[in-house]
Amino acid sequence: MTDLEGRVALVTGGSRGVGRGIARRLADDGATVAVNYRRDAAAADEVVAAITASGGCAKAYQAAVDDTDAVAAMLSAIGDDLGTVDLLVSNAGTASRGTAIADTGPEEYLRLLRVHTLGPLELIRLLLPGMRTCERSDVVVISSSIVGETPPNGAAYTMAKAALEAAARTLAREERGHGVRVNIVAPGLVATDMGQRLAAAAAGRTIEELDPSYPFGRVARPDDVAGVVAFLASADADYLTGQRIQVDAGGPDSTLL
Ligand SMILES: NC(=O)c1ccc[n+]([C@@H]2O[C@H](COP(=O)([O-])OP(=O)(O)OC[C@H]3O[C@@H](n4cnc5c(N)ncnc54)[C@H](OP(=O)(O)O)[C@@H]3O)[C@@H](O)[C@H]2O)c1
Numbered sequence: 001m002t003d004l005e006g007r008v009a010l011v012t013g014g015s016r017g018v019g020r021g022i023a024r025r026l027a028d029d030g031a032t033v034a035v036n037y038r039r040d041a042a043a044a045d046e047v048v049a050a051i052t053a054s055g056g057c058a059k060a061y062q063a064a065v066d067d068t069d070a071v072a073a074m075l076s077a078i079g080d081d082l083g084t085v086d087l088l089v090s091n092a093g094t095a096s097r098g099t100a101i102a103d104t105g106p107e108e109y110l111r112l113l114r115v116h117t118l119g120p121l122e123l124i125r126l127l128l129p130g131m132r133t134c135e136r137s138d139v140v141v142i143s144s145s146i147v148g149e150t151p152p153n154g155a156a157y158t159m160a161k162a163a164l165e166a167a168a169r170t171l172a173r174e175e176r177g178h179g180v181r182v183n184i185v186a187p188g189l190v191a192t193d194m195g196q197r198l199a200a201a202a203a204g205r206t207i208e209e210l211d212p213s214y215p216f217g218r219v220a221r222p223d224d225v226a227g228v229v230a231f232l233a234s235a236d237a238d239y240l241t242g243q244r245i246q247v248d249a250g251g252p253d254s255t256l257l
Pocket of ligand 1: 012013014015016017018019036037038039040041043063064065066091092093094115142143144145186187188189190191192193194195196198
């Protein structure tokens with residue numbers, strides 16, 4: 001697919017892991033990509049360099065998605081540099097501390113909600129006026145298969161992703177009259193820094209050790225998620241909105257997340 005020519009994408013958390021795979025794939029498909037990161041500027045610069053080396057167009061932008069002022073400043077810079085964003089991939093995220101509800105105070109719930117739900121909603125709110133002026137716009141939110149699994153010790157993360165999904169479904173119905181498609185991609189375990197930490201915490205193993213026991217002989221890679229995001233943003237998915245695609249090889253008899 002190379003039909004994202006002329007589109008301007010913002011990938012939050014595009015500097016590492018799943019977001020890096022998505023940023024590179026959208027650029028390969030022709031989009032100009034704003035690569036957002038929180039603190040690892042070198043990783044974001046590497047993604048931009050890789051995209052540029054393959055003939056694509058990208059620029060890195062620092063902002064923590066849970067910092068409203070930083071997000072507003074970033075969007076203003078992206079607008080000046082690249083034009084109107086018509087494709088947002090809300091991917092930036094962080095794991096919870098993995099404590100039981102009995103041992104979790106309100107600040108941990110709020111921390112996760114700010115990163116996974118409230119920050120993305122503010123980002124969307126600020127982008128919508130521009131998106132509505134475009135012939136077609138897309139919001140793709142990266143959730144997690146965990147929403148349907150509700151494992152112990154994951155309430156803060158699961159709740160934040162579930163809230164994001166509820167908002168995304170609502171947004172899909174509110175914005176379809178303005179040409180904005182809104183879809184959810186929910187991966188199972190993915191081989192990233194976060195995935196390695198989760199595999200170690202939940203199974204005491206590395207992703208590479210888990211690969212043989214997973215469906216199709218491997219844990220998902222960022223490109224597995226990126227391909228689905230690229231499809232959702234493509235002309236082939238023009239009539240899709242409010243959908244949720246779970247990228248977990250049919251889940252969950254051996255999956256962790
Ligand atoms: N890995 C999995 O197994 C898995 C499974 C299901 C869903 N997910 C979801 O997939 C998404 C990506 O996860 P990943 O595995 O790629 O994680 P990762 O390897 O830890 O990478 C996280 C990325 O998000 C950025 N980031 C973190 N907090 C941020 C914030 N507050 N503001 C802006 N950027 C921030 C990081 O930037 P810096 O490096 O600059 O901090 C980095 O680019 C997350 O939403 C995660 O919940 C992951």
